[in-house]
Amino acid sequence: MDWADSPEQAAFRTDVRQFIKDRLPGRYRDMKDTGSENAGWQADRKSSNPEANQAAKDWATALAERGWIAPHWPKEYGGAGLTTIEQFIYNQEMAEAQAPPVGGMGVSLLGPTLIVHGNPEQKAEHLPKILSGEVAWAQGYSEPGAGSDLASLQTRAVKDGDEYVINGQKIWTSGAQYSDWLFALVRTDPEAPKHRGISFLMMDRTTPGLTVRPLTDMGWAQPFNETFFEDVRVPAKNLVGEENRGWYVGMTLLDFERSGISGAISHRRNIRDLIEFAKTDEGKARSRLGEFTTLRHEVADRHIETEILFNFAFRIVSMQARGLVPNYEASMNKMYGSELAQRVSRTGTKVFGLFSTIWQDQQKWGEQNAPYSAMGSRFTHLYVRTVPLTILSGSNEIQRNVIATRGLGLPRG
C-alpha cells in the first residue's frame, strides 16, 4: 500500500500544475467560491459577456493543445490516451485549482460511447467537434415517469422512411439550454420487454418540434430542463448501435477513471476554508466554534470523513490501474460522497448559526445582505444545492441496493 506518487506520477503532476499555472484564464483563477453554481465552460461559451466568451475559448484552446479536453480518450480519436492513474492525477489537479472542465457530456459520455458503439461516419462527424469545443452535448435519459426505473421510459420514436419521429418528454436534461446536440434514449418497440425496446439517438437541438424549457431549482438556479418532443424528425443515421439495443449502448461501462475524486477535494476545501475563516475577526463574530465543543468535534468528523472519501477514490483508481473493474465500490463512492456533501453543508450552517439564514447572491440581488453573510453564504448555498446529490445518477437507495445485491450477493427483493 502506497499513498505516494511514483517518480513518473510526480513528474506528471508537476506538469499538470505548471500547465494550470500558465494557462488557466484569470476569470477562473480569481473566481470567489460562494457555493453557488460557478460559471462553467458551457454557460460561458453562450454567455453575452465577452470576457466569459473569451475565457471559455482560451481555456478550451489551451487544453486542446495537449489533448487534455478529453484526456481519457485514446490518442487515435484525439484524446491524450492517459492511463487511469494519470487521468486521476489530472482530475485531482484540475479540481484542486477549481479549473472548469471543458466539453461536458460530449467528452464524458457521448464521445466514449461513440468510440465503442458508433460507426465510422458518426465518429468522424461528431468526435472532432466535441474536441474543438464547437459542439456541446446534453443527455436525455430521465422522464417524468421514469426516474429510478429508467428502463420504463416512454418517449416514443417511430421509424418513418429514413427518419425517426419522436414524441414525448424528457426531464432533468442538464445544461440542455446551453447545448447544441442531445443524445437520448427513446422507445422504439413498445411490445418488447422494457430493456429491449429502447434505442440510442443523437439529434440537433434546433430540430423543429424540440423545445427546451429551463426548470428553476429550489436554490433559484437553472441547472436543468424539461425537454419536449413533438413530431421531432431525426435522421435514422443518428441511431447509435442497433435499434432496440439502446439500453445497453447507454449503460456501457466506460473504461475511464471513475473515482469521483473531485468531490473529496471540494469537501476538504470547504472545511479548510471554514476553519480559516473562523480564525479571522469577521469569522469570530459569525462562528460558534469557540462556544460549543460539540461543533468543533463535528467539524473534525467532517474532516475525517473526507479522508474516508479520498481513500475510496484512491481505491477505485488503484483497482483500475491493476486492471480490475470496480463493482460495488463505485456505488459506495457515490453514496458516501453525496451524503458527506450534505453533512458538510449542514455542519457549516450550524457553525454560523443565525447568519446561515442569509442567502447572499450578488448576481441576483446585489450587495444586499453582504455585511451579514458568512463566507458569501457558501454553506447556506451548499445546504440547498447538495439536496439533489443523493437523488441524481441513481438515488442512494438504488446505490445501496446495488451494493447489497451486486456487491454482496444478497438476493433481489
Place this chain on the structure above:
Amino acid sequence: MDLGLTETQELLKNAARDFLENECPEQLVRDMEEDEKGYSPDLWGKMAEQGWQGLLIPDTYGGAGFDFLDLCVLLEEFGRALVPGPFMSTVFGGAIPIMQIGSEAQKQEFLPKIASGDLIFTLALTEPSARFDESGIQTQAAVSGNEVTFTGTKLFVPDANVADYLIVAGRSGAGVTLGIVATDQPGVEVTQLVTIARDKQAEVKLNGAKGQLLGTDGGGWAALQPVLQHYTVGECAYLVGLSQMDFEISVDYAKERVQFGRPIGSFQAIQHKCADMVTDVDGSRFIMYKAAWSLNTDQADKQMAVNMAKAWTSEATRRVVAHGQQIHGGIGFTKDYKIQLYYRRQKRAELAFGDADHHRELVAQQLGI
C-alpha cells in the same frame, strides 16, 4: 499510488488465515474467556514458529524484519479470528519500545527471546485516572544510575497476569520515565479484572518494584509517542479484521434466514444495513492502512493520521457490530451463537488508547479549531 496489498502481504494474509482457521477455532476463543491465563501456550509457541512475535524485529535480533504495514495485515487476521492472548501486549508493549528506545544491551537481552516466544511483555501505562495523556502518569519513578524503582498503581494493564516483564511509565523529578520491570518480584502485585470481552486486564500495584531504565530519565513521554501511535493503529487493524468478520457472518446469515417465505437478505431494510456495514468496514480498513503507511514512511502528518484512524474506526466498527446484532435478531443475543463474541470484543478495542471522542478532540486541535 496503490491501495492493494503487495505479493508478500497477500502471502502473509493467506498463510495467517489458513493457520488461524485451524489453530484458533471458535472453541479456543471461548475456552480462553474462562481460562485463568487467557492464552494457549501451545498456540503461542506455534505463532512464534511462524515468526509472528518477531515479525517486526530485525533479523540481527532473531526476528523476521518485516515492516509495520505487514504487521497490520497480520493483525487484521488476528481480529478476524479473535486470537486471544498477549500478542499485541508483547509486540507493541515490548518489542516496539525496546526496538525504538532500548540500549544495544537491552535489544540483545530481550528481542531474540520475544521473537522466539520465550518472553511475554506488556505496557503498564494507564492508572486509575484512566487518562491517556501525560498528566495521567502519577506513579513515582526513582532513578539511580541504570536502575529505576516504581511505586504506584497501574490499571487496565493487558495480560499482566502472564507477562514476564512490564514496561512501566512513571514520573521522576525529570518527568515521565520508563523502565523494564520483571513481574516475579515482591514489589509487583497483579489483580485480574473481569472485563466485557473476558480479555485479561489487571490492576498492577507497584511497591518499590525495581527495573532497568529504558531510555533516559525524563525522556519517557516523548519516547512513548511513537509506541502509542503504533499501538493505536494496531488496535485499529484488529478492529478492521473483527468487523470484517462480523459483517461476513451477518451477510451469510441474512442469505440463509427465511421469514415470510424468503431470505431476510432480500428485504431492502436488511440490504441497506449490509451496504452501510461494508462501507464502514472498507472505510476503516483504508484509513487504518493510511495511518500505518504514514508511520511506516514517517510522514509529517502521521500523528493526525493516527488520530483520524482511531476516531473513525472506533465508531464505524461499533456501527458494524450493532447492525450485526440487529440482523441476527434474538439468536444473536445468546451466548452459544458466535456473533456476540465480536460485539463484546469490539468495545474493548474501541476504548483502548482512546475512543472516538478522545481522538476527535486531538484532530480538532491539530486542525486549529
